[in-house]
Amino acid sequence: MERQNSSPPGHCRFAIPKKGRLYEKVLEMLKGAGIEFRREPRLDVAMCIGLPITLVFLPAADIAKYVGDGDVDIGITGLDVVQESMVEVDHIMDLGFGKCKLCVQAPKASEIKDVSELAGGRIVTSFPDLTKSFFKKYDEEKGVTTKVNFVSGSVEAACGLGLADAVVDLVETGTTMRAAGLEVVHDILETQTILIANPHSTHQDMVDLLKRRIEGYITATKYVMIIYNVSTELLEKAVQITPGKRSPTITSLDDKGFKSVSSLVLKKEMSQKMDALHDIGATDILCLNLSNSRM
Secondary structure (H helix, E strand, O other), X not given: XXXXXXXXXXXXXXXXXXXXXXXXXXXXXXXXXXOOEEOOOOOOEEEEOOOOEEEEEEOHHHXXXXXXXXXXXXXXXXXXXXXXXXXXXXXXXXXXXXXEEEEXXXXXXXXXXXXXXXXXXXXXXXXXXXXXXXXXXXXXXXXXXXXXXXXXOOHHHOOOOOOOOEEEEEEOOOHXXXXXXXXXXXXXXXXXXXXXXXXXXXXXXXXXXXXHHHHHHHHHHHEEEEEEEEEHHHHHHHHHHOXXXXXXXXXXXXXXXXXXXXXXXXXXXXXXXXXXXXXXXXXXXXXXXXXXXXX
């Protein structure tokens, strides 16, 4: 008999964050990509509907290690977590959210302008391996040893409490950093949420399927389909405005003097494209949202 909180034999195991800032974004993306599941209360696994995939809900900080060790086949976590975990994984694709920077931050009052001034000092961080690696060259140049202390949260409070000369932490908007009286001295890493896989997974078919579905959803969130009618005399001008992702689809109408054009345009450019088409004389201009795609 299968245990309730386990993955059936032969299933591809897919780790996703169980809570935190990435959780809701990941759930929205999976829904858009057509990956449906049922999760029982207080269980950390869920079976996907119609796919031989088991979702495993894990702390985001642990996912890279589980994927690297082969305990799960594929996972979603931050690039910063992957590099801190120092494991071998395949970077399948960037997911475009959770963007931030891992930075060295020091009290604004200390007026530190060069990060090398902190070599040999006390650094508090949730990323000890990346921090040690970053300060290694400065330590070697100065013949000192930077003391790196690990904390799991509230890193920004360390300087104010007198526990550190600086911290290494993620910065998204900078609000928390500024409230703690800190400023960025040096950027270590630009990071975002990524899809990773174990390089030795026996479920490459599912890895490819998940990548294809997620790519389709991401494309659908970035583009709209614009459809309009235009006279044959103005067709060339219209196509210059809406060249499409590859090329527009042009269809003949019963009125031989007109064509119907369908083209993908970036969602952020939708209004200006509609205005430009109207200005050259296109008519019946419609924009349709996409739910998913395959390109």
